[in-house]
Amino acid sequence: MNSRRNFLSGFGRFGTIAAALSAASVSKVAMATLPELITQTKPDTMPPLVPNNGRPYNPVVTLNGWTLPWRMNQGVKEFHLVTEPVLREMAPGLTAHLWGYNGQSPGPTIEVVEGDRVRIFVTNKLPEHTSVHWHGQRLPNGMDGVSGLTQAPIQPGKTMVYEFIARRPGTFMYHPHADEMSQMAMGLMGSWVTHPKGRHPQIEEVDRDFIFLLNAYDIEPGAYTPKVSTMLDFNLWSWNSRVFPGIDPLVVRKNDKVRIRVGNLTMTNHPIHIHGHEFQVTGTDGGPVPRSARWPEVTTDVAVGQMRQIEFIADVEGDWAFHCHKAHHTMNAMGHNTANMIGVEQADIAKKISDLIPDYMSMGESGMAGMSSMAMPLPENTLPMMSGVGPFGSVDMGGMFSVLKVRKNQKTGDYKDPGWYQHPTGSVAQEWQGSQPDAIRSKQAGGELMPLAQPQAVEVQIRKPTGHSQH
Incomplete structure (x- = not known):
């Protein structure tokens, strides 16, 4: 059995966890107490937590997160979650006041094995009551975590216990079902993975297994706390409460079989797209997808409240973009009421404004790309x-942007960033230095498919409504 010191040393350069459990058997005194509280505040991607008791499994890596250790108590896996206000660095230069579990938002990933009996103690350190819903789990109705419907809420300062058997393997989530709009807008959520208890006909073994949640916030520039009443116009689209350039890369070895698990707890869908590779959707929060129902994709849509599990062979080296394909979801602190200035000559007005406001900078005349270096x-x-x-x-x-880094020399189990890819000579796009020939256009090209027989000007008359009856 490993000691506490050995357990902590397993986190190496990625940092340490504030407290950890001994893997030794639980004493009679300990069985009458709560499991030790384990917290983590660093935003780094922690290495996989290899189980040192219970049934074995191939652990996941939580992007910019970590896995919650447990103690064994007479054959039951016991976890301790604490809901509390947390500080989350979303990227260097931006820190948010959020709500989370055990020091972070999202909270730690919970990993168990199919058939495990699980006991989770939840202590509430929020200023209001809460509950925990175990999204996608098959469990007794009274453990489902819907405040007022299946249980009394967990009041501030109180602890409740959930206990059930993890009946089926898959990728799941946990989140509150109490003042859900406010609490999830503040970042209260976490991931859950139930590993198969043995070889499964629909679940393949993989070399690298990543997981993260999609979440979104509305934090005005200069503020620290999200606006919980926002419905759609969020300005920070994040993965595990991190935004680019604060999202870690997904580092893999060439020819690794890779699994990426993505859960969506935002208010809209996200088409998740990967460059350089095609994948298959192999699982949802409903379980594994039968092999006969899979097909190749490079983008899969993850709707609200869904989990999607994709798998592929990382067989092409490089630094491959991995992102949401909604263009405004790959932006940070983006205002939604900005006038469209494309094509508008601003030189004269910009000079007059800069005389009054020395730091004024005009933008948007020829697009927004210049903002990245402004x-x-x-x-x-x-x-x-x-x-x-x-x-x-x-x-x-x-926003929702990261990089899949595929390297032939990356060691098995090594998740350290290898730096930028060194492209072979002649394999990078470059400026053409030759002549530019004139475009040749067909005389028959263009025109209307169905032209008007007698084209005529149409005068449009507008009558402004005076009441709702004329809309």
Whole structure:
């Protein structure tokens, strides 16, 4: 059995956890107490937590997160979750006041094995009552975690116990079902993985297994706390409460079989897209997808409240973009009421404004790409709309964006960032230095498919409504 010291040392350069459990058998005194509280505040991606008791499994890696250790108590896996206010660095330069579990938002990933009996103690340190719903689990109705319907709420300062058997393997979530709008908008959520108890006909073994949640916040520039009443116009689209360039890369070895599990607890859908590879959706929060129902994709839509599990062979080296394909979800601190200035000549007015406001900078005349390299003064605690620097200059991205780094020399189980990919000679796009021939156009090209027989001008008369009856 490992000692506490050995357990902590397993986290190596990624940092340490504030407290940890001994793997030794639980004494009679300990069985009458809560499991030890284990917290983590660093935003780094922690290495997988290899189980040292209970049934074995291949652990996951939580992107910019960690897995919660447990203690064994007479054959039951016991966990201790604490709901509490937390500070979350969303990226260097932006820290949010959120609600989370055990020091972070999202809370730690819970990993168990199919058939495990699980006991979870939940202590509430929030200023209001809460509950925990175990999204996607088959369990007794009274353990489902819906405040007022299946249980009394967990009052501030109180602890409740949930106990059930993890009946089926898959990718799940946990989140409150009490003042859900406020508590989830504040970041109260976490991931859950139930591993198969043995070889499964629909679940393949993989070399690397990642997991993260999609969440979103509305934090005004200069503020620290999300606006919980926002319904759709969020300005920070995040993975595990991190935004680019604060999201860690997904580092894999060439020819690794890779699984990525994604859960969506935002208020809209997200088409998750990966470059350079095609994948199959192999599982949902309903369980594994039968092999006969799978097909190749490069983008899969993850709707609200869904989990999607994708798998592929990382057989092409490089630094491959991995992101949501909604363009405004790969931006940071993006305003939604900005006038469209594309094509508008601003030189004269910009000079007049800069005489009054020395730091004024005009923008948007020829698009927004220049914002990624603009040294514009920013309010306290906010980020540029686009940021991050790559090997060829500024990366015009933010929000839900990361990089899949595939390397042939990456060691098995090594998740350290290998740096930028060194492209073979002649394999990078470059500027054409030759002549530019004139375009040749067909005389028959263009025109209307069904032209009007007698084209005529139409005068449009507008009558403004005076009441709702004329809308």
